[in-house]
Amino acid sequence: MRTVRKAVIPAAGWGTRFLPFTKSVPKEMLPIVDKPAIQYVLEEAIRAGIDDVLIITSPYKKAIEDHFDRSAELEHLLESTGKQPELSQVRELADLADIHFIRQGEALGLGHAIGLARRHVGDEPFAVLLGDDLMHASSQVLEGMIRAHEESGASTLALMRVEAVEISSYGCAAVEELDEPSEDALVRITGLVEKPAVDVAPSNLAVMGRYVFGPEIFDHIARTGVGVGGEIQLTDAVIGLMAEADVHGYVFEHGRFDVGNKSDYLRAVIELALERDDLREPLRALIVELAGREDLC
Secondary structure, three states: OOOOOEEEEEOOOOOHHHOOHHHOOOHHHOEEOOEEHHHHHHHHHHHOOOOEEEEEEOOOOHHHHHHOOOOHHHHHHHHHOOOHHHHHHHHHHOOOOEEEEEEOOOOOOHHHHHHOOHHHHOOOOEEEEOOOEEEOHHHOHHHHHHHHHHHHOOEEEEEEEOOHHHHHHOEEEEEEOOOOOOOOOEEEEEEEEEOOOHHHOOOOEEEEEEEEEOOOHHHHHHHOOOOHHHOOOHHHHHHHHHOOOOEEEEEEOOOEEEOOOHHHHHHHHHHHHHOOOOOHHHHHHHHHHHHHHOOOO
16 A cells, blocks of 8 residues: 555634634634644644645635745844744744645535645545644554555544534444454444434544545545535545445544634643643643632642
8 A cells, every 4th residue: 555645734714613813813823832733733744754735725824824934034033133942943844844735715615625635635645634633642643544544545534432412513433343353443434424413323433633545535525515514525525435445443542632622722732831841840830829729629
């Protein structure tokens, strides 16, 4: 099987859950301490061995392109004032990977956005990383998914168990064990339901924002009509793919932050800040102070 070297990051949505901030700033630029969320997503792809990334934006997302571009004036200022660590950080952004951009002119859904990557991806397998989901480096979800795809050739979706009351917020997978058990936590997906009611959900396995596809997914997207919400749904295209080939689920248990959810966004900021040597102790002291003040201890 061919090695997965390309990734697609859809970043064209409005981010209405974070209004009014996202009225003028893309949701993908929400800061996690001092880096925007989308940089964490890009760095995850690079850790998994990907070196070519296509980011799908919209006419209102120029800030994302600017973030990963060179800034001669800023670099000159940092160099002239002797701020070498900051200068290195800024310069490294443009060299993280081969980063490309394409705009989704109409908001026609995730399936439509992924379909725009066809010419760039060509006939290669590729990963899709949604910017709302951050994965902690320790989870190694994408690495495992790529390894599984390269061994079996099957398109692979990330799955995580959620509480039953939460399943209606996600795509839900019906699954069965593989004929040949894998060292990875793999299952065969036999059905997908988008945001099912609790009483009809086929499982508590939710589809999370990581996918590894073969190029055949593009044919299924092209054949997929407008679905729920007047959009071309990626779930519908995957269901079409399942009629012709195995689709696997990679089940993981931890390491995900839903930064599209305000409380989980705050959790991501706090947990990732606590891992930094320069922030750990003052932040721990603040947490202890606040816990005492709010009588949480």
